[in-house]
Amino acid sequence: MRVFFSTLAGLALALAAGGAVASGLGDADKGREVFRQCAFCHAVGEGAENGIGPHLNGVFGRAAGRIEGVQYSKSMIRMGNDGLIWTAQTLDAYIENPRALVSKTRMSFRGIKNEQERSDLMAYLRRYSDDPGNIPEAEPTATGTDHDLDPVILAIQGDPEYGEYLASECKTCHQTSGANDGIPGITQWPTEDFVVAMHAYKRKLRPHPVMQMMAGRLSNDEIAALAAYFQDLE
Numbered sequence: 001m002r003v004f005f006s007t008l009a010g011l012a013l014a015l016a017a018g019g020a021v022a023s024g025l026g027d028a029d030k031g032r033e034v035f036r037q038c039a040f041c042h043a044v045g046e047g048a049e050n051g052i053g054p055h056l057n058g059v060f061g062r063a064a065g066r067i068e069g070v071q072y073s074k075s076m077i078r079m080g081n082d083g084l085i086w087t088a089q090t091l092d093a094y095i096e097n098p099r100a101l102v103s104k105t106r107m108s109f110r111g112i113k114n115e116q117e118r119s120d121l122m123a124y125l126r127r128y129s130d131d132p133g134n135i136p137e138a139e140p141t142a143t144g145t146d147h148d149l150d151p152v153i154l155a156i157q158g159d160p161e162y163g164e165y166l167a168s169e170c171k172t173c174h175q176t177s178g179a180n181d182g183i184p185g186i187t188q189w190p191t192e193d194f195v196v197a198m199h200a201y202k203r204k205l206r207p208h209p210v211m212q213m214m215a216g217r218l219s220n221d222e223i224a225a226l227a228a229y230f231q232d233l234e
Helices: 002-023 028-037 074-081 088-096 115-126 160-166 191-202 209-216 220-232
Strands: none
Touching: 028 115, 088 115, 160 220, 191 209, 191 220
């Protein structure tokens, strides 16, 4: 049990340290150069196969320790069973210091301390994640501002009173306190992020089927109204 809590504590610290990557990924071309130090054990791209370590095609969104034929450490398998998914945030933390995130990992690598190099590397790896590699707004690499949404839609000034009228269905799932108990809180969410996220559901870029259905019913003005209402809701 002590090991379990130690692992969770290490994971929390590592994720906190890696939080900066959420603001965006780096230069993929530069990341290709950074990848050279990974290429001794990993392959990525067309025809990539497992080596000492697993191939890295589709790494974003993959559960840890799940590629058949790879000899993972027990700790990596345990982390996968505990729910570790490779996202921009968790992968950044692992690349920075593998043993800080997964104790006793078999990956004998000192890590990459330079934040920009890690960001460039992940941008390169993202090229080979089929889903959501080509969908900027999709989880798990969504950055919140990396989108191609029409600026005209973002410029719509929502009516918060109308948003309050529309919000009753939202409140059946999302807590008005902003608590994140199972379902993420959406109060005091910046309007642009709210609008981008809702349109990502509307375009079925974000995967949750219920949210896709809910967003699909809303007009651009209604989404803007909800965004205005929830931004100021305390």
